[in-house]
Amino acid sequence: MRNGVVSFAQRVRGSDGKPWREWTVRAGSCAVDEAERLLRQDNRADIYLSQAVFGKWRSISDLTAIGACYADLDYHNVSRWRGKAPADVVVALLGHLEEAMLPHPSYILSTGRGLVCVWLTELLPRAALPRWNAVQKHLGSALETFGADKRAQDAARVFRLVGSDNSRADYDRRTVGMVWYHGSPAAPTRHVFGTLADEVLPVTHADLISLRTERAKRKAEGKDKTAPVKFLSAATYWETVLTDLQRLRAYRCPEGALPDGHRDAWLFVAATAISWISPSEVLGREILALGREAAGWRDSETKSRMSAVIKRARQAAAGQTVLFRGFEVDCRYRMKVSTILEWLRIDPTEQRVAGLRVLVDEDRKRELNTERTKASRHRRGGKDRTVQQADRRKMGEKALYLRASQGMTVAELATHLGVSVGQVHKAMRQAEQQ
16 A cells, blocks of 8 residues: 655745645655655755645545554644643643543644644555544544644645644744653654544444344344445445446546546546535545546536536535425535436446446346355355355265165264255265266
């Protein structure tokens, strides 16, 4: 998952009049070298670095890995903390986290006019975004009294580079640096994301396991007739749809951009998917980035074509609903798989070769279910079906021989072979058919 790029940016006034210059560098040692180069240059003001790794460009739709949760605290906007020294705010912040029974961050940066708290974790794929977003939201809510910026909770966020300068800060606080850490400055403590999420979120995985245990007990007693869950949640479903769309685009257009005639439908479905997994505050930016990357559209063109998706998502964030079949539901767009298959004309060959998981027809869905069942059986130590059939046939041949040579009944054969009567019957029938 380290394959990809990180994004650097600097607030500058270039000859083209643009106040923001952004570029990407290969993740890993290349990114470290680039950071060191930037800090050696004369102008070290207002340099930023992304917190995640991306395929080609900084956008949630192109995210490949993220290894941290974070909270951007603009405490200078809170009257209680305005003018306070960063160290004093940190002391109060850590006490607040302890009272709330939340884990301490791995480290805290002073950014000149605020703080950035970072909880390092293992590298997570984009599939973890729904739960990651939930952790981000709860951390932001818990630190609201310290000026937590709700607009800085998305996975494509950039923060100031350590060692750079904040041109808007007081001179004695302008250099971005670490003011607190857990572990060591060179290697702060790294959390396990699952544990971090359990400590932050109101309902933990342990609670869910407990609930499932109780349900299993009720089922065993015949008191629970609940059918097994067969569907993904809205967030995980649409994240999988977005992944399928990216795989489809990579298969159809290895060079990147979609050809004319394929852009509108693909981008509408992709924008709809993003609206379910991206915070509403950054949704517009994400869709604009996707329009540039996948279609080569200007921002104005993307805004015009995708305005309905953005509008619906913002309405949903504001709590608005729509009436659907007599029920009030989320007003964001929904699309059936069959509709997406029809819109994008995804044929069975593409479904298989591109490795799609959700955007598949019924035949392919059955194949995937069979593959999952085989994989599950293998993980549990079960035998492959062909091996099972061969063993059953061998047992049937032995049973037929014993019945013919010793006159054993089926019940006696079952006792002798250590299996049920039904298994003996089935094995003998299979052996006779060979």
